[in-house]
């Protein structure tokens with residue numbers, strides 16, 4: 001197996017490119033593909049303040065590393081979700097990565113800063129854990145970017161993530177989500193620009209990138225992810241990709257080229273506007289379309305006082 005570029009011994013095959021690569025040229029491929037995506041979708045500009053959402057997993061550490069290698073100045077933001085050992089360990093990986101490179105990592109913790117964690121808070125608020133978690137992440141990432149005056153918020157979504165979400169949206173014809181499933185969302189109404197520069201790389205690519213670069217990342221998946229529909233969509237797409245290399249890339253990129261525009265003005269079935277009028281949340285100041293933003297409303301439900309004996313009340317207990 002020889003490297004397509006230098007004809008030296010290859011360490012990895014990339015079937016959708018019908019090519020093999022040595023370590024040096026695979027790492028260069030990952031950087032080149034990321035740089036191409038950034039340029040194609042005008043994601044980032046020189047001198048901008050950039051914040052990357054870091055989970056301690058392979059994708060977020062790979063994109064942080066690649067952006068630094070490409071010459072961008074990028075700070076990280078880590079949100080503690082309170083999902084037992086998984087969260088404790090993921091924080092250690094994120095902190096170690098930043099410390100070893102002298103990078104700035106801002107951190108926030110749901111339990112410490114908002115009084116609830118994902119497992120207990122979602123139960124108290126009668127919301128699915130991933131739904132409460134996703135809302136919390138969106139809010140806290142946006143807030144960190146807004147308060148830190150960052151121009152862009154980067155996330156480590158890769159091709160497998162985007163193709164799986166696209167499959168779910170197509171299976172259910174969720175046209176309002178299809179219209180917003182883009183690798184870059186412009187800044188608007190006080191929300192930062194949101195970009196996904198890894199959409200040309202697969203999970204296998206980012207895992208190999210971390211391995212070959214010597215980046216230590218949390219291999220374990222979130223324990224709550226088991227049973228998540230997106231995992232079954234990923235498995236189905238991997239089956240298709242096995243017989244038809246490049247199918248995932250074609251599915252996602254041809255959607256962007258040929259179909260995404262057609263859904264740009266789609267509205268939710270309930271008639272609410274996708275981009276609602278915005279005023280500050282009366283509780284936290286975040287841009288929102290109601291008096292109180294969805295995250296503050298979740299926080300209130302997740303931490304609301306519950307009755308105990310003798311008519312007294314106490315705060316709902318959350319696990320450490």
Ligand code: SF4
Pocket residue numbers: 118129130131133134222223224225228
């Ligand atoms: S799988 Fe875990 S980290 Fe991902 S959204 Fe669900 S609870 Fe959050």
Ligand SMILES: [Zn+2]
Pocket residue numbers: 003004005006007008021022023024025
């Ligand atoms: Zn080579």
Ligand SMILES: [Zn+2]
Pocket residue numbers: 281282283284285286292293294295296297
């Ligand atoms: Zn709020």
